[in-house]
Amino acid sequence: MTAAAPRTVRSLLLLAPLLVFLLAFFVWPLFSMMSQSVSDTAVLRLLPRSAEVLAGWDRTSPPTLPMQQALMEDLRAVDDDQALGDMVRRLNSARSGFRTLMGKTTSALGDTDNPPADLVSIDKRWGKPEFWLAIADALSPLTDRNLLAALDLGRNAAGEIEHLPADQSVNSVILVRTFWIAALVTFFCAAIGYPYAIIAASLSGWKRDLMLAAVLLPLWTSLLVRTAAWFILLQEQGLINDLLRWLRLIDAPLPLIFNRTGVIIAMTHVLLPFMVLPIYSVLITIPKNLMPAAASLGAPPLRAFLRVLLPLSLRGVASGGLLVFISAIGYYITPALIGGPGDQMISSIIAFYATGSANWGMAGALGVVLLVATLLLYSVYARLSADEPGRR
Amino acid sequence: MPMKLAKTAFATLTILFLVAPLIAILPLAFTSSVILTYPVPSWSMRWFHELFFADAWRRAIVNSLIVGTGTTVLATALGTAASLGLRNRVVLFRGAVRTLFLLPMVVPAVVLGVGMQVLLARFGLTNSYMGVIIAHTVVAVPFVVVSVTGALAGIDERVELAAESLGAAPATVFRRVTLPLAMPGVLSGAVLAFATSLDEVVLTLFVAGPNQRTLARQMFSSIRENISPAIAAAAFLFIAATLLIGLAVVLSRSVLAKRR
Numbered sequence: 001m002t003a004a005a006p007r008t009v010r011s012l013l014l015l016a017p018l019l020v021f022l023l024a025f026f027v028w029p030l031f032s033m034m035s036q037s038v039s040d041t042a043v044l045r046l047l048p049r050s051a052e053v054l055a056g057w058d059r060t061s062p063p064t065l066p067m068q069q070a071l072m073e074d075l076r077a078v079d080d081d082q083a084l085g086d087m088v089r090r091l092n093s094a095r096s097g098f099r100t101l102m103g104k105t106t107s108a109l110g111d112t113d114n115p116p117a118d119l120v121s122i123d124k125r126w127g128k129p130e131f132w133l134a135i136a137d138a139l140s141p142l143t144d145r146n147l148l149a150a151l152d153l154g155r156n157a158a159g160e161i162e163h164l165p166a167d168q169s170v171n172s173v174i175l176v177r178t179f180w181i182a183a184l185v186t187f188f189c190a191a192i193g194y195p196y197a198i199i200a201a202s203l204s205g206w207k208r209d210l211m212l213a214a215v216l217l218p219l220w221t222s223l224l225v226r227t228a229a230w231f232i233l234l235q236e237q238g239l240i241n242d243l244l245r246w247l248r249l250i251d252a253p254l255p256l257i258f259n260r261t262g263v264i265i266a267m268t269h270v271l272l273p274f275m276v277l278p279i280y281s282v283l284i285t286i287p288k289n290l291m292p293a294a295a296s297l298g299a300p301p302l303r304a305f306l307r308v309l310l311p312l313s314l315r316g317v318a319s320g321g322l323l324v325f326i327s328a329i330g331y332y333i334t335p336a337l338i339g340g341p342g343d344q345m346i347s348s349i350i351a352f353y354a355t356g357s358a359n360w361g362m363a364g365a366l367g368v369v370l371l372v373a374t375l376l377l378y379s380v381y382a383r384l385s386a387d388e389p390g391r392r
Numbered sequence: 393m394p395m396k397l398a399k400t401a402f403a404t405l406t407i408l409f410l411v412a413p414l415i416a417i418l419p420l421a422f423t424s425s426v427i428l429t430y431p432v433p434s435w436s437m438r439w440f441h442e443l444f445f446a447d448a449w450r451r452a453i454v455n456s457l458i459v460g461t462g463t464t465v466l467a468t469a470l471g472t473a474a475s476l477g478l479r480n481r482v483v484l485f486r487g488a489v490r491t492l493f494l495l496p497m498v499v500p501a502v503v504l505g506v507g508m509q510v511l512l513a514r515f516g517l518t519n520s521y522m523g524v525i526i527a528h529t530v531v532a533v534p535f536v537v538v539s540v541t542g543a544l545a546g547i548d549e550r551v552e553l554a555a556e557s558l559g560a561a562p563a564t565v566f567r568r569v570t571l572p573l574a575m576p577g578v579l580s581g582a583v584l585a586f587a588t589s590l591d592e593v594v595l596t597l598f599v600a601g602p603n604q605r606t607l608a609r610q611m612f613s614s615i616r617e618n619i620s621p622a623i624a625a626a627a628f629l630f631i632a633a634t635l636l637i638g639l640a641v642v643l644s645r646s647v648l649a650k651r652r
Contacts, residue, residue: 228627332594
């Protein structure tokens, strides 16, 4: 062994605790969220005997007596009402009518005085293959319905992927809205942050310090405090409306809160530092004499900017823009507190599915969509900032 | 010059946009009214009284201190050790490991929250302080890693080699040379970890029970359900604490720098 070996062992021992911690409490949660989105055991868990019998069914002929008996046995064995409810909900979403059918069936099976001979005698619908087909399809422990539903897609009776009807297409609206709000916020951050960074980089002394401190102070301040501050400023009796009325610009208060305007203003304020700082760090590496040189060669200011400063600083704008966009698509707190029902972004919908309706499959599927989008954008950002010249 | 005037006006307006909201909220902490609007009818300390003596707020403050302290200790210990391990260039997949350490900063909090709730339920850690501390540590640890890695990168390795060549054992080199030099990074990492925990809402919403309501969580539901000037008082405390901690970091750095 070389002399470096004990050092390497020591380094690995130092790395191990955090590595294990993050694998257990960061990677594993993300994986269990992903597996929630494709797992579909609500039916299989309760119907193990039916699963065995249905495996040998040809999917078209009328249900045989062993199939019916297996299902009856399974249903008699269910003692968990919540699990039963989950299963019925799952089956009903595949084929409507299951809710009443199951209710009727379970109460008939509970009648021990005159036990039914088979399921068809309880309800004629049990004689139809469609209902058995729905059960057979729901018995697979893996499903892509949640992931497809997250993109407003579904499978038709033949198993082909198709768009869901318009009245069920809520998720694409939310996704488009999320990306639209994030794009608007990124645009406003760039429109304010880029000139701000150029001015700050062109100054020196206390003026530059002041401009940087004005960016860093909100960055260090609690997100909740900033959101609360905007809540107070934007409300109907808030300072902004008071000021505008005092200036006689408006007569009636403007609706600034619980709508899109408020969300954009507050998110732009929160994310502006993430735009200014990367642009600034690129700008200060550009030699100061380039712009005067362009001017002395006869370029008017606009042309000098377009041909010299803009190409050199574009990398900063791109990484700032990506940083803002990545943060914006995952935003939860600001839209939840400042926005109205029409401004909720994908995170709010995930939180609703998870905590509001305990639909872990849909929460996981939308989470996967958000996670994939974030990680893709982050890999672009990481590449952009990794091969930045002049940086370690 | 009109160009210069336009620049000054733009810079002033943007500074106003960035800082004014934070200043505007401060006087409302001392209002005697029950609503959060200007003009303030008269000054009073009633909302600070509410903050420290009303049951919900007082418990939230205590919980934030418990969770924040636990997170700071855990994140600083894990993050500092891992940063020391990352110094060794021989370690395989060093880049991938570093990316993994920083990734919790990138992953949207709600996504992590959903996964965390499922997983902690499996371990029986939901509605416990340990669960909240673990969740906060996951998102706080990248700040410690960034901060300590930065400090370690600034250390001249020849200093450590010199100590070693003078006969110091590896443990002594670490205790007497490496750690003191990296201390500013460790300290600011710890402060950032505490601040992250203090401000964390989303994961807390998912993993904490009613008994672990933190101050940030309490502020979130208070803004959402019944906003009162107690929010402004809490904001005042947050901003004052931010300035104090910032000052403490700057001072401790200059003290440590002078001692060298």
